[in-house]
Amino acid sequence: MRPTSTRLRLAGCGTLKTVRGLPDYVIRNRASWDGWASEYEEPGRPNWAQDEPSWGIWSVPESEVRLLPDGLDGLDVIELGCGTGYVSAWLARRGARPVGIDNSQAQLKTARAFQREFGLEFPLLHGNAEDVPLPTPALTSRSPSTARASGATRTAGFQRPRGCYAPKGS
Numbered sequence: 660m661r662p663t664s665t666r667l668r669l670a671g672c673g674t675l676k677t678v679r680g681l682p683d684y685v686i687r688n689r690a691s692w693d694g695w696a697s698e699y700e701e702p703g704r705p706n707w708a709q710d711e712p713s714w715g716i717w718s719v720p721e722s723e724v725r726l727l728p729d730g731l732d733g734l735d736v737i738e739l740g741c742g743t744g745y746v747s748a749w750l751a752r753r754g755a756r757p758v759g760i761d762n763s764q765a766q767l768k769t770a771r772a773f774q775r776e777f778g779l780e781f782p783l784l785h786g787n788a789e790d791v792p793l794p795t796p797a798l799t800s801r802s803p804s805t806a807r808a809s810g811a812t813r814t815a816g817f818q819r820p821r822g823c824y825a826p827k828g829s
């Protein structure tokens with residue numbers, strides 16, 4: 660681990676906390692996703708635009724998959740590795756209160772642009788999803804790559820006792 664530091668930012672609310680000791684692999688992952696981010700802009704738009712969530716490479720609708728719990732209204736959600744943020748957008752439209760966290764500023768820049776385009780605001784944090792210094796969320800959602808990076812035990816560490824963990828797979 661290299662002695663580096665990064666800042667966790669809450670969009671529009673300034674810096675929340677300085678996270679020290681970002682692991683090398685997280686730094687390398689950040690550089691990779693900053694480089695790939697532009698490729699995720701156009702695919703992100705139809706995802707933001709669609710009302711019903713759909714999952715995986717076959718875009719199976721939520722009404723068939725039933726991945727999300729009932730009663731999202733008012734539920735705190737943290738999306739680990741939110742990328743362009745469309746899953747959080749789906750959840751926000753269903754009354755949840757999502758916070759998206761991503762390691763790539765470039766991905767978050769796209770997410771913020773979509774927030775403006777679609778008129779939907781929720782906090783976006785820049786930081787390592789393995790080390791989230793936030794109040795415990797009731798529901799977590801994360802992408803497979805982030806899941807591999809962070810590990811289930813770390814996620815369990817900041818879930819509420821009655822919280823729900825919803826891994827987002829493809």
Ligand SMILES: C[S@@+](CC[C@H](N)C(=O)[O-])C[C@H]1O[C@@H](n2cnc3c(N)ncnc32)[C@H](O)[C@@H]1O
Nearest residue numbers: 692740741742761762763766787788802805808
């Ligand atoms: C394949 S994209 C998925 C984005 C979005 N969840 C989706 O389903 O479209 C993976 C995202 O996870 C982010 N990511 C990977 N490792 C991370 C980590 N340790 N902390 C935060 N974000 C991470 C990347 O920057 C990237 O935006």
